[in-house]
Amino acid sequence: xxxxxxxxxxxxxxxxxxxxxxxxxxxxxxxxxxxxxxxxxxxxxxxxxxxxxxxxxxxxxxxxxxxxxxxxxxxxxxxxxxxxxxxxxxxxxxxxxxxxxxxxxxxxxxxxxxxxxxxxxxxxxxxxxxxxxxxxxxxxxxxxxxxxxxxxxxxxxxxxxxxxxxxxxxxxxxxxxxxxxxxxxxxxxxxxxxxxxxxxxxxxxxxxxxxxxxxxxxxxxxxxxxxxxxxxxxxxxxxxxxxxxxxxxxxxxxxxxxxxxxxxxxxxxxxxxxxxxxxxxxxxxxxxxxxxxxxxxxxxxxxxxxxxxxxxxxxxxxxxxxxxxxxxxxxxxxxxxxxxxxxxx
Amino acid sequence: xxxxxxxxxxxxxxxxxxxxxxxxxxxxxxxxxxxxxxxxxxxxxxxxxxxxxxxxxxxxxxxxxxxxxxxxxxxxxxxxxxxxxxxxxxxxxxxxxxxxxxxxxxxxxxxxxxxxxxxxxxxxxxxxxxxxxxxxxxxxxxxxxxxxxxxxxxxxxxxxxxxxxxxxxxxxxxxxxxxxxxxxxxxxxxxxxxxxxxxxxxxxxxxxxxxxxxxxxxxxxxxxxxxxxxxxxxxxxxxxxxxxxxxxxxxxxxxxxxxxxxxxxxxxxxxxxxxxxxxxxxxxxxxxxxxxxxxxxxxxxxxxxxxxxxxxxxxxxxxxxxxxxxxxxxxxxxxxxxxxxxxxx
DNA sequence: TTATAAATTGCAATCGATTGCAATTTTTTT
DNA sequence: AAAAAAATTGCAATCGATTGCAATTTATAA
Numbered sequence: 001x002x003x004x005x006x007x008x009x010x011x012x013x014x015x016x017x018x019x020x021x022x023x024x025x026x027x028x029x030x031x032x033x034x035x036x037x038x039x040x041x042x043x044x045x046x047x048x049x050x051x052x053x054x055x056x057x058x059x060x061x062x063x064x065x066x067x068x069x070x071x072x073x074x075x076x077x078x079x080x081x082x083x084x085x086x087x088x089x090x091x092x093x094x095x096x097x098x099x100x101x102x103x104x105x106x107x108x109x110x111x112x113x114x115x116x117x118x119x120x121x122x123x124x125x126x127x128x129x130x131x132x133x134x135x136x137x138x139x140x141x142x143x144x145x146x147x148x149x150x151x152x153x154x155x156x157x158x159x160x161x162x163x164x165x166x167x168x169x170x171x172x173x174x175x176x177x178x179x180x181x182x183x184x185x186x187x188x189x190x191x192x193x194x195x196x197x198x199x200x201x202x203x204x205x206x207x208x209x210x211x212x213x214x215x216x217x218x219x220x221x222x223x224x225x226x227x228x229x230x231x232x233x234x235x236x237x238x239x240x241x242x243x244x245x246x247x248x249x250x251x252x253x254x255x256x257x258x259x260x261x262x263x264x265x266x267x268x269x270x271x272x273x274x275x276x277x278x279x280x281x282x283x284x285x286x287x288x289x290x291x292x293x294x295x296x297x298x299x300x301x302x303x304x305x306x307x308x309x310x311x312x313x314x315x316x317x318x319x320x321x322x323x324x325x326x327x328x329x330x331x332x333x334x335x336x337x338x339x340x341x342x343x344x345x
Numbered sequence: 346x347x348x349x350x351x352x353x354x355x356x357x358x359x360x361x362x363x364x365x366x367x368x369x370x371x372x373x374x375x376x377x378x379x380x381x382x383x384x385x386x387x388x389x390x391x392x393x394x395x396x397x398x399x400x401x402x403x404x405x406x407x408x409x410x411x412x413x414x415x416x417x418x419x420x421x422x423x424x425x426x427x428x429x430x431x432x433x434x435x436x437x438x439x440x441x442x443x444x445x446x447x448x449x450x451x452x453x454x455x456x457x458x459x460x461x462x463x464x465x466x467x468x469x470x471x472x473x474x475x476x477x478x479x480x481x482x483x484x485x486x487x488x489x490x491x492x493x494x495x496x497x498x499x500x501x502x503x504x505x506x507x508x509x510x511x512x513x514x515x516x517x518x519x520x521x522x523x524x525x526x527x528x529x530x531x532x533x534x535x536x537x538x539x540x541x542x543x544x545x546x547x548x549x550x551x552x553x554x555x556x557x558x559x560x561x562x563x564x565x566x567x568x569x570x571x572x573x574x575x576x577x578x579x580x581x582x583x584x585x586x587x588x589x590x591x592x593x594x595x596x597x598x599x600x601x602x603x604x605x606x607x608x609x610x611x612x613x614x615x616x617x618x619x620x621x622x623x624x625x626x627x628x629x630x631x632x633x634x635x636x637x638x639x640x641x642x643x644x645x646x647x648x649x650x651x652x653x654x655x656x657x658x659x660x661x662x663x664x665x666x667x668x669x670x671x672x673x674x675x676x677x678x679x680x681x682x683x684x685x686x687x688x689x690x
Numbered sequence: 691t692t693a694t695a696a697a698t699t700g701c702a703a704t705c706g707a708t709t710g711c712a713a714t715t716t717t718t719t720t
Numbered sequence: 721a722a723a724a725a726a727a728t729t730g731c732a733a734t735c736g737a738t739t740g741c742a743a744t745t746t747a748t749a750a
Contacts, residue, residue, distance in 0.1 A: 004487075006706055017730045022707060032728060047486060052461045053407070054706035057398045057735050072426060078418040085444075094458070097442050099430075113439070116397045141392060142349075253628045260630070283598045285605070285630040351736055362700045367737060377698060399736035402705050 005048040014038060025050065056118070061314075064094045065306060066114035068107060068124040070151060072099045075278045076295045080149070083299025084123065091307055093120070102128040108135040121145040121306045126153060128190055133158075145309035145319065149302040154194050159309070160323045161302045165195050168291040168328040169202025169247065172273045175289070175330060176243045177210050179338050181271055185218045185241035187232045187251065196221075199247045199275065224251045233258050243267075243336070247275035247291075253284050256335065271336040286334035297326055350393040359383060370395065401463070406659075409439045410651060411459035413452060413469040415496060417444045420623045421640045425494070428644025429468065436652055438465070447473040453480040466490040466651045471498060473535055478503075490654035490664065494647040499539050504654070505668045506647045510540050513636040513673040514547025514592065517618045520634070520675060521588045522555050524683050526616055530563045530586035532577045532596065541566075544592045544620065569596040578603050588612075588681070592620035592636075598629050601680065616681040631679030642671055 007021040024039035100107035149161040189196040222228040246252040252274035274290040281288040352366040369384035445452035494506040534541040567573040574596040591597040597619035619635040626633040
């Protein structure tokens with residue numbers, strides 16, 4: 001392997017200074033056009049590659065955004081990443097993706113790592129079991145721009161991008177009630193998380209608005225994975241619900257499979273409502289009613305906000321925290337729409 | 346924002362040299378235990394954060410692996426990433442993920458970017474429309490370890506991790522024939538790609554072994570997205586096939602929906618066979634028979650091989666290219682198993 | 691007590707690009 | 721032709737950690 005070519009090598013061969021080479025490669029107008037061309041030409045010939053490390057060290061900025069995801073294995077996660085990328089690519093930011101596998105320890109290690117790498121900003125969706133944001137202290141101390149999205153900590157003073165989970169929960173429940181359902185089971189995730197809590201609140205509000213008393217027996221918290229959902233649904237069936245509102249399409253699909261195996265008709269006997277509008281919700285039979293969760297848009301908004309903050313920070317202007325709420329959309333499909341019900345609108 | 350603390354700051358306060366601080370922080374046994382502890386203690390107090398950029402520049406290694414994916418939006422991609430991560434995390438390598446959105450230009454830009462960032466090695470799955478590997482020249486010139494996986498270029502001399510696509514295609518087709526199918530339609534992707542070509546060859550071989558003549562009208566290449574698949578399937582139905590072997594679970598699911606809408610029974614009227622064993626194949630009705638595509642294992646193998654090569658390279662030993670073939674597994678579910686057929690074993 | 695070995699610490703160069711300031715050269719103006 | 725302005729280039733310091741080699745201190749052996 002030959003030694004890497006540096007600007008000094010180019011400078012020497014051309015009989016100019018490294019300064020000039022550096023400027024030429026950056027197309028600095030201060031350098032004569034002819035010189036610039038000569039430099040570019042030779043750089044190409046020699047197979048010169050810019051050393052980002054050295055440049056970043058000197059410039060004290062990396063043009064890199066760190067992303068901490070609680071999990072990557074989902075359509076939602078990839079949508080968010082795609083949204084982030086759409087914004088960062090044209091702005092020439094790279095993204096460094098880490099994931100915390102739902103644990104606070106991994107999250108902490110990721111924060112540390114990203115700071116060590118001197119990322120210019122961080123986008124985070126909190127891990128399931130991350131109940132405080134103390135481990136973000138190094139980020140706040142350094143005033144590294146930070147945007148939380150989706151899974152956020154209620155109350156914390158920081159910039160957040162969230163969707164209107166309350167409204168989503170309300171719309172889903174309201175729709176089910178409109179279909180004649182009266183005993184709506186709600187199997188959901190950890191209520192310490194804003195996303196599940198807000199949906200639950202929406203569920204409660206809808207019941208209240210229709211003067212249906214909340215029955216705690218119909219509400220069950222679980223991990224929303226296949227095993228736990230299976231158990232939760234099976235247990236719940238003893239209370240004979242006439243609908244399931246499960247704010248996770250995957251878990252709702254698992255639920256539907258169980259109902260199917262028991263010979264229960266969907267939606268005639270039991271209606272099912274999911275959340276997220278995952279790819280699969282449109283492919284299973286019957287198709288699953290759900291709430292569209294615009295991951296792509298969320299990623300876009302988070303990245304856009306973050307980049308704004310990064311730019312402000314460079315100018316030493318101070319940044320004020322704010323919260324962006326993205327509206328949801330209800331998507332009605334076969335799993336919850338009873339033929340006998342009057343069409344809405 | 347206060348200035349970042351460096352080893353010099355710590356050195357000054359402790360009245361020792363920066364060398365000692367650096368060594369102490371790295372737990373170098375050459376430094377007295379007490380000194381080490383003092384350094385660690387003060388570093389913690391001052392909120393010192395190691396500057397990875399500076400260290401990497403000096404050490405001429407980044408402990409980072411670049412990953413170029415043709416697309417990130419799939420269960421397969423996330424499985425591969427998870428597999429890679431399983432290997433890299435304990436070895437303290439970070440991963441830098443880029444995606445080429447199936448275009449050769451983006452792929453080229455990504456290669457350049459990763460080289461500029463001085464990653465220690467690269468793992469690549471080629472973009473759909475990347476028909477040569479000339480743009481990897483900068484990688485080869487520098488002898489940066491490189492492992493191709495899944496989508497590889499046939500013939501090229503480099504290390505590859507692939508699965509046995511031929512066997513998968515053969516097994517799927519063979520199974521369908523065993524179920525009594527005689528007109529097996531094959532809707533597949535770009536045959537320039539090894540993955541689709543090999544599956545197609547397996548399909549052909551199975552037909553041949555059962556003395557069924559290949560009917561080109563039953564073979565159709567398309568993009569395997571929803572729109573193109575819909576069109577291909579609709580057209581194909583005019584030839585009245587008794588089975589669809591579509592080597593993509595998503596496209597197979599789209600196909601099933603069309604068949605369902607036309608009132609065709611699966612598998613009685615038409616059997617359907619997918620490829621990948623995606624999450625959704627187990628959730629749709631009827632459940633989809635498929636070939637398990639062990640993305641996680643693939644990621645693991647690719648990362649393991651790459652790290653071996655990186656280590657060899659550091660010792661200046663030369664690396665020899667090799668190909669790792671991962672076996673597939675056939676997964677039989679409702680969409681292809683006819684009740685009337687004799688159960689296999 | 692002196693010689694030798696082992697432990698501990700530091701000097702100074704290095705990794706490669708960037709940039710404020712100054713110097714030099716060229717062009718334009720008077 | 722001299723003075724002023726504009727264009728072009730270079731010097732040298734800087735970013736922060738690492739490391740080969742040497743120096744110093746401490747412990748052990750003779």
